[in-house]
Amino acid sequence: MQLAILLFDQFTTLDAVGPYEVLSRLPDAETVFVAEQAGPVTNDVGNLSLVATKTLAEVPSPDLVLVPGGPGQVRLMSDGPVHEWLRAADRTSTWTASVCTGSLILAAAGLLTGRRATTHWFAVDQLPGLGAIVADQRVVFDGKYVTAAGVSSGIDMALSLAGRMGGDDLAQLLQLGIEYDPEPPYRAGSPKTAPPELVELMRGNLRAVMSGRG
């Protein structure tokens, strides 16, 4: 089973690595990091590169396609090699998935039209304009399309996916392996629970980052 994780300039690292840490440990997984060009791809903070080992053309029909988000998403909203690859890969994929604003890329490529989906809370208002139907859940399954909310939600998504791919025992084993028994020290992980003034502050920060002014 081939799992392809897309990398692009200014992706958010945990969007990719959270699901990777779960899914790459599936017994029959062959996980590949793909990008337009093979080699180091630099993340959004600018001080960490992950190495893409294959070009898009080298991975034409993975069983799972996973698109992370991050500020680089805004440069991937118009048609081009990434959209073409996503549409082609989606034709034969068993699962087409995203974390964070990766779903905006999937939607812009035309793959979420009329489908229920989610994204980072900051970006959720952008989904309807791209043809998707917003679902207020952390992880959204619509047929083979799986989208997760912001950054860290990819871990939850991957465990749910692992359960559907390999059964509940396997998924629980993977959860135990990464000791995923979260104890956040604050209740601030969602705009529903965080102090409202912090939500507004973060909204401003993210607006600046996503528009390239961050």
Added chain:
Amino acid sequence: MQLAILLFDQFTTLDAVGPYEVLSRLPDAETVFVAEQAGPVTNDVGNLSLVATKTLAEVPSPDLVLVPGGPGQVRLMSDGPVHEWLRAADRTSTWTASVCTGSLILAAAGLLTGRRATTHWFAVDQLPGLGAIVADQRVVFDGKYVTAAGVSSGIDMALSLAGRMGGDDLAQLLQLGIEYDPEPPYRAGSPKTAPPELVELMRGNLRAVMSGRG
């Protein structure tokens, strides 16, 4: 404020990237990935490399030292350049931290003697023999020494650290930014909650992996 994250062959990616995703976003952070040699460092699964941009010698006195775990830990238990660097960096660090079996490396370097610490549940029995005192918590603070349990616990640790470094508002802002509002689909993230037969199975798997037979 300089944050140094150690990379070594066969590290576990999320151990490093979980805390990175939080701490690298502190307003005054300069985060560097360091290794014995600069360049791509391959993880435990063998299909992902993160790029270390500095050698150990180039980062002699970071404000925070963070040591991830993973199967590669077993080759870092005897004295050598990594222990020497850790001891030297610890002399001036504000925080000395680890995730997962990274604490075994810290302990082997002599930095956790008589201190309360934790590690991955699988490895917790190894701490006393290395001079540390096991604390049954997901994140353990003992003065400036901070250790986290397995893999995903580094996110919780980093948020607690961010709170102590920059205050509760900043830590909550970072939590909101990564939408860390976890919803694990199973209650299997700890040996206390996972089905006992899965705990035994994973114990066997990890024993094989950590002894190089995995």
